[in-house]
Structure formats: C-alpha cells, structure tokens
Amino acid sequence: MIIKWLIGPLAVSVFSTMLVTQEKTLTTDEVINKYVEAAGGYKRLKAVQSMKLTGQYTYRGWDYPLTILRTRPSYLRIETLEAEKRDIVAFDGEDVWKIEESRSMEQAIVQDPRTKAFVKAYSDFDGALVDYNTKGHVVELVDVEDVDGEKAFNIEVTLKNGKTENWYIDCSSFLLVKRSAKIMRRNREVTQEAFYMNYKRVNGLMIPYYVERLDAPHYVRGYEITTVEINPAIDAGLFKMLSKE
C-alpha cells in the first residue's frame, strides 16, 4: 500500500521533472521538428498539393457556409455565403483580392499592400515554421507560456517581410495551439489571436477542426471545419479575381 502511495506521486514527480527539463532543454529547432512531426511529418506535409476544407464561419452567433481552397505554392481562396451572397478573399499568387456581395460590393477589388502582406503570410501552404530558414524567416524560442491552462512553447517568428508573429506549440502534443500577430484595424494596432483546437487525423495529417480568431477579445470568430479533402482537383481559375460578369 505504501509503495502504491509512493509510486503515484513519484511517477507524477518524475514525469513533471521530465516535462520541465524537456521544456528547458529543447532548442528552437527541436521544438519545430517535433511540431512538424506532430502535424504529420515533413514528407506527408510536402505530399499535399491541394486542400479543400468546408464548414461554417461563425460571427455574432450566426453561421455562414465556409469553403477554403488551397493549392501550392500559395494559392488561397476563402469563401463564405450569406443569404446566397458570396464574400470571398483570395490570393492568386500575385495579388490579394476580395469581393463582399453581402455588403453590396458588385466588383472584386485588389487589396492594398498591407492586406496583401497579411493574407500572403497566411497563405503559406505549409505554415511559416516549415522550412523557415529557406523562406528567410527568423525564429526564436522565447519562453514557455500558459495557453488556456496548458503549457506551450512560444516561438517568435520574424517573417521575411519584417512582421513578427508568435506561434504557440503545445508542450505535450507539439501541435499548434495559438498564433498571434499585431495587425492594423481601423488605423489602430491590435493583437490578432487564433486558437487551434479539435485536432483530427486526416490522411496522416493533424488538422484543427475548429479555429477561433479574435481581432480583439470581444470579436470572436469561429471557423468550424466539417470536411477535409486532401489533394482534390481544384480549378486554378477559382483563384483568379472575379470579373465584373
């Protein structure tokens, strides 16, 4: 009985020590390598040429059908539907364009350089941490921090364009749990945060099925994914800016 009492706390203590030691001793690259491995592995990530995610975008309690299309190298199209009207933001490899039919915008328009830089950074097919050095980004393991009660490695990523982001990698699962960046909103700099959760394995890749985005603490946007298609055929024309017709 005494052994039982001892083994429990001892095991917890050893495990905690291991975790703390691991947190303290891992280098930035080791954390990133474990993150890549946890996400599905480098080989599997690179084997993905296209992706289609469908689900719901939620804001202020309303649901809007959501479709996200991505193909390499960095084409991106995010489309939501509101009462049969399409709101689309897309990156065609050169420009970021958007149309908001729900706001009676009749024609797609090219976005300003600031928005372009922002969307382009998000359109990185593998994410900024994969091959960060060849992309010209600089990474640094800043600290271990609490994210909703769980410990996470905080990696500061200075993108090639000079912008910085923070990626939070869960200390036990090594999955991305949070990402934050400073953005301009109504001419004010605010911190945008995204939280990644409900991970499920699809074709060996770990996909977050729910992402919560906060442009400010009270602006909560939800992206709930219901289906994920890996390497579907996607018409390249869908990334091109919509013509007036």
Add this chain to the structure above:
Amino acid sequence: MNIRSEIYRLSVFILVVANGFLLIEAMAGEKNDKYNWPRFRGPEGTGISKEEGLLERWPEGGPEELWRIPIGVGYSGMAVSDKRVYLLDSDEDSEFLLCLDAKNGERLWQRRAGPLYTGGYGYGAGPRSTPTIDGEVVYALTASGNLVAASASDGKILWSLDLKNEFGFREPEYWWGYCMSPFIEGELLLLQAGGTGNNSIVALNKNSGKVVWTCHSDFQAYSTPILIDFDGERQFVFVTAQNVVAVSPSGEIHWNYPWGGSNIKVAMPILVPPDKIFVSAAYGIGAVLLQMKQSGDSTTVSEVWQSKVMNNHFHTSILLGQHIYGFDNGTLKCIEVATGQQLWAKRGLGKGSLIYADGHLIVLSDRGKLVLVEANPNQYFEKSSVQVLRGRCWTPPTLAGGKLFLRNQKEMICLNIEKQTP
C-alpha cells in the same frame, strides 16, 4: 373535566394543525419555487436551479425533445410558472408577450406589448428582456421601453407605461434597446429607466404602474438588478452605464462605485456572501470584486481585486461556493472568487450562456450546442453535448420541472432532462 386544561389542549391542537398547514404551504411554496423559473436567471436571479433528479448524462442524440415550435425574432428569456411559459417575440411590426402551455408549446394567449425595436447596430431586432411573473401578473418590457403588466391567466393588459416618454430617456451614444428584466420586490417594480435628471433608476407601484420614487443620474446599462441583505439592510444593486450603485427600498443611495467608464455593461452584479459584490463586463473592462463595509450609518465599498480574467459580454456568471463560472467573451472559465485566479478555461462555445442545476452547468453555445459540464473547479469535464438549435442563440436556458426551454431567433424547444423513474 378541567375546562382550562381542555381549552389548553384544544389550543395546542389548533396550533399544531395550523402550523401543519403552514408547513405544508411553506413546502408547497418551496416546491413551486423549485420547479418554477419565474424571472430572468431563475427563482433567485442567480442562474441556479434547486431541481434535483436530473439526467447525469444525456443519451446519444441528446435529451428527449418534447416539442419544438416556431417563434418570432427576439432574445427574450422564458419565465415559467404553473406549467405556463411566458416570453416575448416579434413580427415585422410589433413585439408580443406570449403565454405557452409548457406541456406542448401551444400558444394560450398573446398580447401586443409595443412596436418592434429595429435598432442595435447589426445585433438584431426584437425584444431582449425576460418577463417576470409575480403571482397572477406577468410584467414584460419591450426593447423600445414599453412596460406592460398583464394578467398571467388571460393576458389582459392591466396597465402599461412608456418608459422613454415618462422619464425623458437619454439615449447613449450606442444603444441596443431596453434589455433588463423587470425586478419585483414587495409592492415595487424596479427598473433602470435611463431617464434624464434623477430618473436613472425608478421604482413603480407594481399594481398601478405609478411612480413611487426615482433616483440616480446615469445613462442606462443593460443589466438587471439584484437584491441583497447587507448588515441587516436591504439594498438593490444596479449596474448602470458608469456605476455600480446600491439603493434602499425607499430610493436612497447607499453607495456608488464608479466603474468601467462609459463602456457597455450587460451582466448582472453577483452577491458573494456575505459582503462582496462581483461585477464583470466586456470591452476590456474585466471584473472587479468589491468589498462592502458598514461604518456608522453608511456603507463604503473598496476593491478586493480587479482583473481582465473574466469579461462577461452578454451573460452573467454563476457563483457556486467559492468559484465563479462564466464566459470571458468567448471562453468558458472557472475562477476563484477570492482571488480572481483562473482555474480552467474552455474555448469553442462562442459567447454562450449557462445555468446550474443538480451538480452540473448546463451551457448553451451561441450557436445552439447544448453541453452538460460537471460543476468542478478543478477541471472542465464535459459529460454530454448535442446540437439542439442552429443560428444565433443568445438566450440563456430556462429550467422548470425537469424541462429545459431553449430558443433562438426562429424556434423554441422543450427538452426533458429529468431522470426517468422506472
């Protein structure tokens, strides 16, 4: 026979019988209270139900759905008394006070309560306030500020009052309509009228609608008041636009605590017995725990702690023992009330709402996912969840007689969460 002793015995008998009746009556009262939900956030306005014998886990697919009916747009909560459900909804022109049969959702009566409120900066039209049932009368407030008292049995309007006209409403820069729910205490009906001069807080005679007193000067907030008993004195605690203010039943201000600038405040204050008040709001305000102290004839308040740990946007938290459970914007959290320390956090439920019953938090996400969570300060433990509604669900659940009443902007449903006895 000794007549005196006979009279004595008879008196004792009468007393025992009378007390017995009183006891039965008291028990019946308790039972009724326990199984009714007569106002916003339940019998005591705390979001806590005393019901027991509820399902500890829900079957696959969720609790049994007893009925589902279409309703008009609105955020009004459901008040339940004597197996009747009262709420507000709307059509394209008007807001209505409805009475439904709790058994099947059948509409027993409906009365026009005022014109449809259409403002609100994209947050939607329709009523926000929950009716309050007091005996045979139901009180309801439309989003435009029309207060009505109606007969609970047939909906006959007993009196009505246009708060805006009566008290010279001062509309704040951003306004989302009248949201608070009527508060009844004794003969008084209390509200934040948000009027000019000293017409911020008003007390009406609940039988006539006549003004009994008014006090305080501030813009209106969206919060429903609470009644506390502090050091032998009853105080109504209001959260107004820029203050937390305690008022006596005769309209004297006990204390006033300026709080959070002019930002929007929706959540109700919470009494942390015996002598503290917890308040919380979003838009970067956070939470503060106030300590009340009696010195001589006056009450003073001071901050115990303030923190950004809990930002209640639409919904009020729940106090269970030494812990507060609530939505910090889009994150359900448990915090320790004495310190404000966060104990756990759970994302993914949007700006949901919650009530407590029988050891569990019953949480409704802002998209209609209903979740049964163990009320446990040590961890978030989800026991069951089911998608019961779609679209915007900003109305907190109502629980009465083992039945859960939920609504969105188009539908209302009744679920049976009572354990089935063999």
